[in-house]
Amino acid sequence: MNHPTALIADDEPLLRDALARQLAQAWPELRVVAQARNGREAIEQFEAMAPDICFLDVHMPGISGVEAASRIGRRAHLVFVTAHDQYAVQAFAQGALDYLVKPVEMARLADTVSRLQERRAAALPVTQTDALLRQLAAQLGRAAPPRPLSWIYAQVGQALRLIPADQIDYLRSDTKYTAVAWRDNGQPAEALVRTPLKELLAQLDGDHFVQVHRAVAVNLRAVSHITRGSETATIHLKHRAESLPVSRTFVHQFRQM
Amino acid sequence: MPAAVTSITRFDAAVLLRRIAVAAVVAMAACGPLGLLFDVPLPALWLRAATVGLAGVLAFSILERWPRRLPKRVARWALQVGGVALAVPFTTLSIYLFSTEVGAPPFWAVPERLSGVALLTMAGLLLGPWTAVAALVRQKDALARHQALAFDLERSELARQALDARLKLMQAQVAPHFLFNTLANVQALVDVGSPQAPAVLRSLTAYLRAAVPQLHDGGDTLGQEVRLVEAYLALMHMRMPDRLRYSLHVDASLESILCPAMTLLTLVENAVRHGIDPAEEGGSIDIGIERRGTRCLIRVADSGVGFSQSGLPGTGLATLRERLALTFGGDAQLRLMARQPQGVCAEVEFPALESMP
Numbered sequence: 001m002n003h004p005t006a007l008i009a010d011d012e013p014l015l016r017d018a019l020a021r022q023l024a025q026a027w028p029e030l031r032v033v034a035q036a037r038n039g040r041e042a043i044e045q046f047e048a049m050a051p052d053i054c055f056l057d058v059h060m061p062g063i064s065g066v067e068a069a070s071r072i073g074r075r076a077h078l079v080f081v082t083a084h085d086q087y088a089v090q091a092f093a094q095g096a097l098d099y100l101v102k103p104v105e106m107a108r109l110a111d112t113v114s115r116l117q118e119r120r121a122a123a124l125p126v127t128q129t130d131a132l133l134r135q136l137a138a139q140l141g142r143a144a145p146p147r148p149l150s151w152i153y154a155q156v157g158q159a160l161r162l163i164p165a166d167q168i169d170y171l172r173s174d175t176k177y178t179a180v181a182w183r184d185n186g187q188p189a190e191a192l193v194r195t196p197l198k199e200l201l202a203q204l205d206g207d208h209f210v211q212v213h214r215a216v217a218v219n220l221r222a223v224s225h226i227t228r229g230s231e232t233a234t235i236h237l238k239h240r241a242e243s244l245p246v247s248r249t250f251v252h253q254f255r256q257m
Numbered sequence: 258m259p260a261a262v263t264s265i266t267r268f269d270a271a272v273l274l275r276r277i278a279v280a281a282v283v284a285m286a287a288c289g290p291l292g293l294l295f296d297v298p299l300p301a302l303w304l305r306a307a308t309v310g311l312a313g314v315l316a317f318s319i320l321e322r323w324p325r326r327l328p329k330r331v332a333r334w335a336l337q338v339g340g341v342a343l344a345v346p347f348t349t350l351s352i353y354l355f356s357t358e359v360g361a362p363p364f365w366a367v368p369e370r371l372s373g374v375a376l377l378t379m380a381g382l383l384l385g386p387w388t389a390v391a392a393l394v395r396q397k398d399a400l401a402r403h404q405a406l407a408f409d410l411e412r413s414e415l416a417r418q419a420l421d422a423r424l425k426l427m428q429a430q431v432a433p434h435f436l437f438n439t440l441a442n443v444q445a446l447v448d449v450g451s452p453q454a455p456a457v458l459r460s461l462t463a464y465l466r467a468a469v470p471q472l473h474d475g476g477d478t479l480g481q482e483v484r485l486v487e488a489y490l491a492l493m494h495m496r497m498p499d500r501l502r503y504s505l506h507v508d509a510s511l512e513s514i515l516c517p518a519m520t521l522l523t524l525v526e527n528a529v530r531h532g533i534d535p536a537e538e539g540g541s542i543d544i545g546i547e548r549r550g551t552r553c554l555i556r557v558a559d560s561g562v563g564f565s566q567s568g569l570p571g572t573g574l575a576t577l578r579e580r581l582a583l584t585f586g587g588d589a590q591l592r593l594m595a596r597q598p599q600g601v602c603a604e605v606e607f608p609a610l611e612s613m614p
Contacts, residue, residue, distance in 0.1 A: 012438070012496045018445035037499070038537050059434075061500075062537040084437040103441035150575045151593075153564050160595035162564065164578060185590050 004120060007034040007049065009042035009065065010057035010081065015102065019055060019081070022104055027113045039063025043071050051076060053116060055100075058082040070133045077116055091139040097132055148205035154180055154191035163191055165204060169222040169237055170244055173197035173215035181240065188240055210253055212246040226254055273318060276392070280310030283388055287380045294376055296369070305352050305377060312348035313385040316340035317392070334393050341389040345381030349374055442496050457495050463488035468522070478612045479546065479553070480512035482521040486544070489522060493529055500539025501529070507546045511553055515612040517584045521546075523577045524557040524603045532561020532601055540600065553609040560600040564593075574603075581607060 006023065010016045020032045030053070034045035038060045046054060046068075054076045056065035069078050080099040082088040092099040098112055118124075151162045163182050172179040178200050180191040193200060201209060201217050211217045212235060224238040226246070233246035233254055246254065284306035288299060295302050320333070320340040327333055353364040353374050364370035439461060446454040467485040487505065494501050521544070528542045540560035547554055574591070581589035589607035596602050 011500070012442065013498060014442045014445040014495065015438075018441070018448065021448070040537065061535050061539075083441065084433045102437055103444045160564075162593035164575070186587060 003029050003031050004053060004116075005031050005033045005049070005051040006053040006055060007036065007042065007045055007051040007076075008032055008055045009036040009039070009045075009060065009068065010055075011037050011060045012057075013037075015057070015081075019104060022106060022109055023055075023113075026106065026109045027117075030113075039065060039068035042068045046072050046076065052120070053077045053079065055079045055081055058088055066133060066137050070130070070137070073130070077119065079112060079116075091136050097136065149203045150205075152180065152193060152200070152204075154193045156184070156189065156191045161191065166208075166219070166221065168209075168219050169240055170216060170218040171197055171200065171209070183239055186239075210250075212244060212250045212253070214247060214249070216244055218244055228254070273314075276314045276318065277311060279388065279392070280314045281307050283384055284310040287384055291376060291380055295373060297373075305349075306380070308352055309345055309348045309377060309381045310385070312344040313341040313381070313389065316344035317389050334390075337393065338386045338389045341385045342382060345385045346378045349377045349381060352377075438496065439492055442492075446495075453495070457492065460488040460491040460495075464492060467518070477516055477518045478512065479507075479514050479516040479521075482516050482518070483507055483512065483546070486521050486525050489525060490542075497533075497539060500536070501533055502539075502541040503544070504541070505544045507544075508548055511546060511548060511609060513611060514553060514609045515584075516553075516607075517580050520577060520581070520605060521555060521557075523573045524555065524605065527573055527603065528557055528559035528561065528601065532559035532563070534561075536562045548609060549606065551609060552606055555605045556602060557604075558596060558600065558602040560596070563595060563599045563601055577605075581605065 004027075008016050008019050008023075010019070016035050020035070023030055023032065033051050034049045036042035036045045039056075040063050042054070042056060042060075042065075043063070054069070054072055056069055056078060058065040058080055059082070060068075065080060069080070072078065078098065080092060080097060081102060081104070082092070082099060083102045089099075089101060098115065100108060100112060148165075150165050152165060152168075154161060154163050156163075163180060167184075168180055168182045169188075170181050172181065173196070174192070176194070176196060178193045178195055178197045180193055182189055182191060197211075197215065197217060201211060208220050209217050210220060218235055218237075222237050222239060224236045227234050227236070228251075231248050231251065233251050235244040235246060237243065285303055287306050288303045291306065292299050292302060297305075317337050317340060320337045327336070353370060357364055364374060443454065443457055443461060446457060463484065467481070467488075483505070490501075490503050490505075494503070525542065525544065533540050533542065542557065542559045545554075545556045545558075574593070578591050581591060585607050589605065592604045592606075594602045594604075
């Protein structure tokens with residue numbers, strides 16, 4: 001039987017070396033033929049060396065271990081390596097994927113090695129991973145549920161700035177852009193975001209930002225008071241002289257106020 | 258007027274003296290119109306009026322404390338005012354009884370003296386209870402003011418405690434991901450007997466001591482922040498020696514100023530997590546801390562992937578803004594800017610205040 005070969009991908013050199021050393025102990029016949037620092041290199045090295053087994057760190061810069069795995073597909077046995085991250089461990093524990101948790105323990109590595117050896121000896125095909133990987137990627141993606149933006153990225157004069165959402169007074173639609181009226185250290189300022197109002201509003205906290213007009217959304221925390229007309233209303237702001245119109249379509253939001 | 262308040266709980270000579278002085282002044286004021294009706298020299302008249310006033314003060318002060326327990330139906334203020342009202346005719350009669358020379362007819366037999374008793378009693382009854390009521394009102398006012406002040410103090414103390422608790426909560430939680438990754442590296446160094454291992458362990462200990470709220474020993478100076486960031490960067494450099502370069506320039510005179518815990522670390526962690534770590538080739542982080550007049554300016558500039566690729570900053574920076582606001586009111590600023598050709602520059606500016614030893 002020819003010597004089994006392996007690729008190790010991890011962005012941390014000390015951990016690549018440590019895993020190589022541990023493998024030399026747990027599986028002396030295994031030859032580590034390639035090492036990669038990120039997902040892109042892992043794919044390149046795999047294409048060049050065609051190792052039998054790939055040890056892939058889940059969290060790598062650029063292309064992640066999970067993405068690299070789906071590119072490698074069924075052409076190698078895959079073993080994922082992850083630092084203790086509750087989401088990742090949960091995701092792996094549910095699937096039939098091989099995984100190791102950092103710091104890698106020898107006993108755990110020995111288990112993995114004997115499983116791989118059995119599969120190789122029985123010449124079993126590589127586990128069908130496509131669906132599992134999709135599931136895994138989805139789960140890891142879901143690990144951080146999308147929160148409303150607490151910052152938005154905007155053009156202030158010549159500079160690109162990050163504007164804290166709670167410093168925004170109101171948003172005004174400006175064709176493809178949105179004008180942001182905010183307070184730069186307490187001073188009224190204007191900025192421009194290259195996102196249409198509707199899209200931007202969808203990402204902001206709905207408890208604070210409400211649309212009051214086809215082209216205007218206001219931060220409720222910046223409102224000082226509201227005067228009602230017969231079918232419309234006018235919003236007066238705490239930090240600014242200008243007032244904002246509330247159109248008939250949106251006036252119902254202030255019925256109870 | 259805290260003295261008026263304390264007199265409620267303990268006998269206070271100063272209060273009694275002031276009451277006597279007030280009685281004397283009221284007596285003197287009463288002597289003006291009374292002097293027109295009496296053919297007694299003014300000093301003697303004033304002495305009589307002052308005696309009446311003094312008796313009122315005594316009644317007022319005695320009834321303030323005695324009896325110690327009152328039946329529910331009786332209000333102490335009413336008792337005090339009533340006491341003053343009773344003391345007036347009683348004292349007036351006594352004065353006229355005792356000031357009658359031996360052998361002279363009793364005062365009720367002398368029309369001038371009888372009208373004197375009546376006038377003095379009337380004046381006393383007019384002025385005494387009113388003065389007593391005024392004193393009571395002032396006392397109540399002072400008590401209310403004192404209590405309001407005490408409440409204010411208590412409130413601000415509670416607010417400060419709540420703030421401290423929030424600060425403790427807001428201190429960065431050590432992410433298990435970071436911790437286990439770092440431990441894996443330390444283990445790798447130990448396994449091969451690397452001479453680096455002890456230094457790295459020391460850095461990890463220093464980092465944990467600062468970053469785990471329960472281990473954080475208070476005292477937030479910029480110097481401590483710099484030590485913490487040095488430990489953090491040493492750890493990260495061990496983990497990504499090929500991808501992380503950094504420089505640190507600190508004006509040494511700023512080391513003792515007040516700097517909320519985790520300020521610098523939040524900026525640097527952010528630069529690593531959102532700038533350097535997602536970049537395949539990594540990048541550099543340059544940290545500069547300098548004086549700007551009476552203020553301190555912290556700049557953390559990285560050459561990482563920038564906001565656009567790594568998404569927007571997370572809760573860490575939002576929390577930092579809040580923390581700065583809690584510590585410095587509106588006198589601190591946090592600015593984030595995109596750098597050319599890539600990367601992010603974060604600036605924090607706040608007053609350079611010497612931290613209390």
